[in-house]
Amino acid sequence: MELLQVKNLSKSFGTTRAVEGISFTVHEGRCVALLGPNGAGKTTTIRMLAGLLKQTGGHIQFQGAGTELERKSLLGYLPQSPTFYGWMTGLEYVSFIGKLSGLGASDAKKRAIELVERVGIGDAAKRRIRGYSGGMKQRLGLAQALVNRPKLLIMDEPVSALDPIGRREVLKLLEELKRETTVLFSTHVLHDAEELCDDVVIIRRGEIALQGSLSDVRNRHRRSLIELQLEEDERSLSWLRDFADKVSAGAGLVNGHALFKQVEHHQRGAMKVIVDDIDKAREWLLSELAKERVKVNRLEVGHSSLEDLFMKVVAE
């Protein structure tokens, strides 16, 4: 079932077009990553979904939530940099949010006790928030986002600001939460998206660059490649430069067959080149390297990773 439909959504701030006509769907039970570099429009998109920012154009439709009130009860939202009242304790804060979302005082307190335990800050719940670490604050942020038992949990960069330990802890918690509820989160870190999500929506400069299930995107864009690492003597470096120039000029042909399609990466003695027929390309390359007396440290065949694809999409 489609829980959320976004159609042609856009947002301008004066002359800055932060989001330019993006469309995507979130299905119930899925975990979706909104992935993109800094300034891509992730926060702007998420704030529109959370109802905190009015779009300039397009539609946002939540299944079974026509009114503002229904939307609020459906959604849980964790902002990019949550702010808290430092003088409150964690427990008081979650209970306060519970009351704001319509719970009676004793229900709010019960729910708060349950949630601080759930996110792993039970021991610190009676301490003032101003003494919390970044990871604890992020978990408190999650607790407040879960107060209303949301069907859709929306989070803006939930782990980006954390140190490696905090990051690991929050990722583990998200791993559990995504089994219970539909999740949409933004990140600029591909690895976080790969670790958690089923679907990706990659945005760049306010537009969708690529979207689909993670496995589809991976398979669709998988390319064979050869990685070379040469000794950095003049002869080897110059051979590699010539080879890279030939491939880039569309002359990666061997006996009329386009063996070498594209240079993916080239820096000094290191190169990644996308090939058509991996066996033929390797055979030709090995004999050529021997003939030209190029000193090879490493030759590896493999496939392009999602990282390669992401870097390419983002750099375009």
Ligand SMILES: Nc1ncnc2c1ncn2[C@@H]1O[C@H](COP(=O)(O)OP(=O)(O)OP(=O)(O)O)[C@@H](O)[C@H]1O
């Ligand atoms: N309130 C605002 N006024 C003017 N421009 C804004 C405003 N908010 C965002 N922008 C611009 O919109 C674009 C998208 O910003 P946004 O914060 O949505 O990106 P982001 O993908 O969340 O980036 P980050 O990874 O750095 O958090 C940027 O060019 C930003 O400068």
Ligand SMILES: [Mg+2]
């Ligand atoms: Mg942002």
